[in-house]
Amino acid sequence: MNSNQVIPAAEVTVDPAAFRHVVGHFASGVTVITTVVDGELFGTTASAVSSLSMEPPMMLACLNRSSSTHDAVQQAGVFGINILAEEQSELAMKFGRKGGDKFDGVAVTFSKEGVPLLDGALATIVCRVEETPTGGTHTVFLGLATEASAGNGEPLAYFRGTFGRLERVRELAAYNAVRDWVLRRRTPLRHELDPAVIAAETKSDPQNVHNALVKLTAESLVTRGDKGEFLPTPITHELIDSVYDGRATIELGVLASHFGKFTDEDIAELGRLTEELGKLRESGKDGLDEFLKLNVKYHDRLVNVAGSAQLTDAFRRLGIGTVWRQALGGDEWARQMDHSHIAELTAALRDRDEARAVKALGLHTAFGKKLASDVIERHGGEV
Ligand SMILES: Cc1cc2nc3c(=O)[nH]c(=O)nc-3n(C[C@H](O)[C@H](O)[C@H](O)COP(=O)(O)O)c2cc1C
Helix, strand or coil: CCCCCCCCHHHCCCCHHHHHHHHCCCCEECEEEEEEECCEEEEEEECCEEEEECCCCEEEEEEECCCHHHHHHHHHCEEEEEECECCCHHHHHHHCCCCCCCCCCCCEEECCCCCEEECCCCEEEEEEEEECCEECCEEEEEEEEEEEEECCCCECEEECCEEECHHHHHHHHHHHHHHHHHHCCCCCCCCCCCHHHHHHHHCCCHHHHHHHHHHHHHCCCEEECCCCCEEECCCCHHHHHHHHHHHHHHHHHHHHHHHHHCCHHHHHHHHHHHHHHHHHHHHCHHHHHHHHHHHHHHHHHHHHCCCCHHHHHHHHHCCCCCHHHHHCCCCHHHHHCCCHHHHHHHHHHHCCCHHHHHHHHHHHHHHHHHHHHHHHHHCCCCC
16 A cells, blocks of 8 residues: 555444544653744644654654644644643643644744744754655654754653643543542442452552542542541532532633633534534433533533643543433433533624623533432432
């Protein structure tokens, strides 16, 4: 097969969603690929970057043809690879989005060729494009390194959709697995959460599982019993109100402080997610998992507009959607999960109408609380 051949769809054997999940297990560093065309600066976050050859010194970077940085690199014939340091996750998020002036407020130093290099990057390499084979949706830019320098520090790591230090990323993966375990009620209410069993089942380090249970205790999702054992905390009306209010406060804050930052791409993506949510509701009973996942994506995308990894992280930690998986039976969910306020919120964002967006978000929160409250009531006051 020559390098420009695209694999026909009929030969694709792995489901794209499953493939994305599996590939996410490959831990990588994070870079920002930068370039300049006629004085205009371009940059995109990229993890599909690798060293290629030592003699001559070559690197490769894979960029989606839909990326504007892709076209700019092709035109400029030169690009910078900025390997991000562990404290630069906000830059990774900023350059991982489309539109806006990504370089606004970002300190750069220009290379001899005029390529902007991010100050504070762990290492930077400037490359001249040598070859551009393609694969699937991407162009592989093979570049000859013309400048390279490295500083001191630790790299930003990327693993299963999360940024962090490598050790921190493992801790976080364990935390997410334990949280999911607790909220899916894999250990029923009033039964002891056994760290050894959870560690074995989730293939996590037992110490990380213990730490996750302690953290979940602080977050009111786990309770310590008389003998210090860990027990799942029942979700009650009070707990629901506090997490829904916490999430609403973050989202309202994003609308209030960053309303002007919603790009056309953000709104188009929120529109696409809204449409998919609608379709899933119509499709009925088997779609709850998918509905909840899309719902998470929708709210994440909204909060991401603030460009703060910490805020997104705090927001995610207030999500308890998985508890509904076992509480809502059969096709009941499709009747219950009204998403009309989300549709209204998306429409208000599209019309750039902040007051309407705030109102829709308020109604959405009230609806979520009411639905949750009804489910809890039907389960005798706790889930
Ligand atoms: C952690 C992370 C890694 C990414 N890796 C790549 C990559 O290797 N190649 C790519 O084309 N896009 C990658 N992206 C997506 C682009 O950054 C994103 O599509 C961006 O909006 C493109 O911006 P542009 O159109 O202004 O160039 C990545 C995003 C993130 C957050």
